[in-house]
Amino acid sequence: MDIIETIKEQIANNTVLLYMKGSPNAPQCGFSARAAQVVMGCGEKFAYVDILQNPEIRANLPKYANWPTFPQLWVGGELVGGSDILTEMFEKGELQTLIKDAVGKADA
Numbered sequence: 001m002d003i004i005e006t007i008k009e010q011i012a013n014n015t016v017l018l019y020m021k022g023s024p025n026a027p028q029c030g031f032s033a034r035a036a037q038v039v040m041g042c043g044e045k046f047a048y049v050d051i052l053q054n055p056e057i058r059a060n061l062p063k064y065a066n067w068p069t070f071p072q073l074w075v076g077g078e079l080v081g082g083s084d085i086l087t088e089m090f091e092k093g094e095l096q097t098l099i100k101d102a103v104g105k106a107d108a
């Protein structure tokens with residue numbers, strides 16, 4: 001399958017999806033570690049893709065997303081942002097609400 005189609009499918013099939021380096025329990029970069037920590041702190045299940053294991057995604061997602069770096073959090077099919085944005089949103093309580101609402105909608 002075309003890599004862009006794969007990316008679109010991953011985003012469509014996972015309400016909360018974190019593209020990161022490594023895994024939430026074994027992140028391979030400080031930015032990914034922080035992002036995974038705040039997403040875990042929201043208390044909902046989420047999917048992740050380790051872009052170090054998926055070089056084609058690493059090469060193509062930034063163009064598709066129009067976002068140059070990793071991590072990238074996608075919620076309900078929309079890009080939320082990277083580690084800085086996620087941390088800021090989490091501190092304001094906004095990330096928790098965004099994720100809970102999206103998961104609630106997907107389950108309805």
Ligand SMILES: N[C@@H](CCC(=O)N[C@@H](CS)C(=O)NCC(=O)O)C(=O)O
Pocket residue numbers: 021029031058068069070071081082083084085
């Ligand atoms: N300000 C960004 C920093 C993220 C960042 O600089 N990521 C780098 C290092 S992990 C990156 O993705 N570089 C491109 C790559 O490694 O493919 C954020 O908040 O997420």
